[in-house]
Structure formats: structure tokens, C-alpha cells
Amino acid sequence: MAVKIRLRRMGRKKAPFYRIVVADSRAPRDGKVIAEIGTYDPNTDPSTFHVNEELAKKWLSNGAQPTEVVSKIFKHAGIEK
Amino acid sequence: MNSQRFSFGNWCLHLNLQIVGNMGSKMEKIVEQGLLYDFYGELLTEHQKKIYEDVVYNDFSLTEIARENGISRQGVHDLVRRCNHILQGYEDKLHLVERFLRVKENVSRLEELSNNPNVTRQELVQEVRLLSHQILEEL
Numbered sequence: 001m002a003v004k005i006r007l008r009r010m011g012r013k014k015a016p017f018y019r020i021v022v023a024d025s026r027a028p029r030d031g032k033v034i035a036e037i038g039t040y041d042p043n044t045d046p047s048t049f050h051v052n053e054e055l056a057k058k059w060l061s062n063g064a065q066p067t068e069v070v071s072k073i074f075k076h077a078g079i080e081k
Numbered sequence: 082m083n084s085q086r087f088s089f090g091n092w093c094l095h096l097n098l099q100i101v102g103n104m105g106s107k108m109e110k111i112v113e114q115g116l117l118y119d120f121y122g123e124l125l126t127e128h129q130k131k132i133y134e135d136v137v138y139n140d141f142s143l144t145e146i147a148r149e150n151g152i153s154r155q156g157v158h159d160l161v162r163r164c165n166h167i168l169q170g171y172e173d174k175l176h177l178v179e180r181f182l183r184v185k186e187n188v189s190r191l192e193e194l195s196n197n198p199n200v201t202r203q204e205l206v207q208e209v210r211l212l213s214h215q216i217l218e219e220l
Contacts, residue, residue, distance in 0.1 A: 006140040013119045042112040046103040053100050067140050069111050077100040
């Protein structure tokens with residue numbers, strides 16, 4: 001199963017807030033999320049994130065592919081495979 | 082008592098697992114595109130909106146969107162680039178996002194001031210006058 005780690009936008013218009021989620025890449029539209037591993041809030045200055053390190057490492061080592069922006073967040077968090 | 086200890090332990094464990102950090106002040110591309118879409122998205126066609134939302138709200142890759150919609154990856158790429166161009170064009174003419182961000186910054190400065198116990202009443206009144214003047218100018 002191709003699994004991706006991506007952002008999902010929550011919050012209302014003009015006040016974006018994102019969850020970092022693990023989801024199946026082959027059925028991206030059904031809205032199902034396998035796990036929630038953190039958040040990203042661009043409303044603060046500087047923008048802030050929370051990441052569950054253990055879960056993030058677990059999913060990365062299981063072969064989950066982070067999107068470009070999630071890779072960036074992981075890099076700032078010092079999370080590698 | 083036991084249950085209290087247990088939940089406190091869980092709480093500590095939870096904190097240990099969380100990495101908290103910041104990404105700096107530069108706005109990420111997906112956030113910028115999302116804001117432009119919030120302001121001007123209604124001016125796109127239904128098809129453009131559907132594809133663009135998958136990019137900026139759901140963080141889908143071009144390949145995933147192409148597969149979902151039965152179009153080529155290149156087609157999605159061109160459409161997203163065109164939407165970026167259209168939305169940026171509106172922003173260059175109307176500056177709604179720019180103004181919104183300036184007003185938001187001034188409002189958070191007002192909030193900071195109101196929470197700062199070291200500010201005297203006179204300083205507060207002066208700053209509030211200045212900031213509210215700046216906010217009014219943006220409207």
C-alpha cells in the first residue's frame with residue numbers, strides 16, 4: 001500500500017491550520033486518515049509545528065512518503081528515517 | 082490517587098514524544114497559495130477550483146490528482162500553474178491578501194499590548210491610537 005504523509009488543511013477561511021496526517025495514496029479523495037501525527041500552524045510568527053517523533057519515525061521507516069512541505073517540517077524537527 | 086498518577090505519567094510521556102518547533106517567518110508556498118485561493122478562489126471555474134483545492138487544501142501530488150481526474154500529469158501541472166498566475170494577477174491588482182496580513186499584524190500588536198502589564202496607560206492609549214489609525218487606512 002502506497003502511504004503518504006501529507007498536510008490536511010483545517011480551520012476556517014483566511015485562518016489556515018494544518019494537521020500532519022498519514023493516508024493511503026491510492027484513495028486520496030475518500031478523506032480517510034490512517035493516523036494523525038502532528039500539526040502545523042502558519043498563523044503564528046514564526047509559524048509553529050508539533051510532531052509526534054515516535055509515530056513520524058515509525059511511518060517513515062515503514063516506507064511512508066512525506067510530501068515536500070512535510071519533509072521540510074520533518075527537517076526542521078530533526079526527524080530522519 | 083493512583084489514577085491521578087497514571088494520567089500524570091501519560092501526560093509526561095505525551096510531552097516527551099512531541100517535537101515542538103518553528104519554520105521561520107517565511108510563508109510556505111502551500112500557505113500562500115491557500116490564502117490567495119481563500120480570497121480569489123470563487124473567481125476560478127468549478128474545474129479549476131476542484132483541482133486547485135486538492136493541491137492547496139489536501140496537499141495532493143500532481144500524479145495523484147491526475148489519476149483521480151483521469152487527466153495527464155502535465156495537464157494538472159499546467160492547470161495549477163495557470164491558476165497560480167490568475168490568482169496572483171488578482172492580488173497584484175487588488176492587494177487584498179497584502180492588506181489582510183497587515184491588518185492582522187496590527188491586531189496582534191494590539192493584543193500583545195493589552196496583555197503586557199509593563200505598558201503604562203498613556204503608552205497604551207498612544208499605541209492604540211496609532212495602530213487603529215493604521216488599520217483604518219488599510220480598510
